[in-house]
Amino acid sequence: MRRLTPKELEIGMIIAEPVKTPLGQLLAEKDTEVTRQLINRMKLYRVEYAMVEGTDPDTPEAKTHAAASKTHSQKVAASNEFKDFQLKYFQSIDELKKVFNAAYKDSADIDTTELLASVSDLFTCRKTIIELFDMLFNMRILTDPLYSHCLNVGLISRMIGRWLKLGREELNLLTLAGLLHDIGKIKIPDEVLNKPGKLTDSEFALIQRHPIFGYDILKKQPLDPRIKKAALMHHERCDGSGYPSKLTDKFIDDYAMIVGIADVYDAMTAARSYRAPLCPFQVLSNFEEDGYQKYKTKYILTFLKHIASAYQNNRVILSDGHACNIVMLNQHSLSRPMVQLDDGSIIDLSTRKDLFIKSVL
Structure with missing residues (x-):
């Protein structure tokens, strides 16, 4: 050390x-x-x-987690592909800021064509799911958290839409729903929105009003109603545990539910003042613990299966520090696949509750 x-x-x-x-x-x-x-x-x-x-x-040092992870992160950041992605990402952030401010301060109509063009280009220039997530991870440290989060959720929502085999028009609407889902946070003071410590009860209550703020900004916009509902309902949950209205599954719009899944995934894999970013398999585990009650089955299962499959054969680090490769997914416990250690031995994590995947290399 x-x-x-x-x-x-x-x-x-x-x-x-x-x-x-x-x-x-x-x-x-x-x-x-x-x-x-x-x-x-x-x-x-x-x-x-x-x-x-x-x-x-x-x-x-025997190719420890530190060396492997550092090499991968630096390799991504130094690549020409990342530099190209970074430029397009910043352009999309600038467009998103312009849209948010014009809609909020001037009540100007949102130019969805320009917004979609920049985001679609970001999405299509990536070859694989993991490559896209690698790019998004490296962008986290460089941009405003509100706008980068909205951009990420737009991209992840579009990805889920493709997995669901939605048509082009629906994909575009879903992407816009993801991009605009947190527009209400523009009304919350930065000292509250980006507060590093614990929020007071009144501050937390203010944060929980951002879906209503977002809907108020968008309601008079010439946008598809599903985009407006996503802003209002992306924190609602099927079991009635969400906010701001504690709606249950039959009252929650489908786009809002998809955006809600993308929103949680991006938030969990980002660093917070009170915790480090979670690895994808830790997020999958959290979803498996209570996601089946909180999210519509069709959407959460599609999301979990594709995320887990993206890391098939990937190298990971276990909670005990051992490096290994994912060799087979457990369909009934996607966060706990079968892994092979460097000595050739196989561990079925679904039967080893004392171990879990700590990080992905």
Whole structure:
């Protein structure tokens, strides 16, 4: 392990011990990857150092998780494909900001044609699901969290729509629903929306009003009603546990439900002030625990199966630190596939509740 100050940390390094503020607030768990956001938070909370994996970046150390993950992250960020994606992503962010502000401040009509053109280009230039997620992950540290989240949800929603074999017009409407789902957050002060610590009860109540704010902004727009309903209902859940109206399944619009799944997935795989980003299989596990009650079966099963399948044969790290390859999915427990260790032995994670996939390489 190495002890490094925030200035010495590099994006892609792996945290060897939990990083906490002087008051004990968790900023990053063990085995998480260093991001620009983490470095900035360490500076903000006056955290003097972090322990990271490795003794020398040039030594292999048996190809540990740190070395493998760092190499992958840096490889993606340094690729020509990422540079091209980054430029198009920033252009889409700029367009999204312009749309949000014009619709909110000036009540101007939303130019859906221009918005769709930039996002569709981002989607079609990626060859695989994992490649798209790699690009989105590397963009997290570079952009405004509200607009990057909306852009990501638009892209993920479009992906789900393709898995559901929707037609082109429906795909475009679903993409717009994802892009505009959080427009209501533009009415929430930045100091509340991006607050690093715990929200007060009144602040949390304000955050929970953003679907209503969003619907109020969009209701007079010349948009398909499903786009407006997605803004209003993307936090509603089939069992009535959602907000703002505690609707149950038969009252929730289908587009809102798809956007809600994309919204949760992107939020869980992003870093938060109180936790590190979750690995895709940890998110799948969370969905499996209660998702079948909260989301429409057709949509949640389609999403989970395709996400899990995207990582077939991928290399991962288990909670005990062992590296392995995914060799077979368990259809009844998608977050717990069969894996093969480097010594050739096979572990069925569906029967080993003491182990889980900690990260994807």
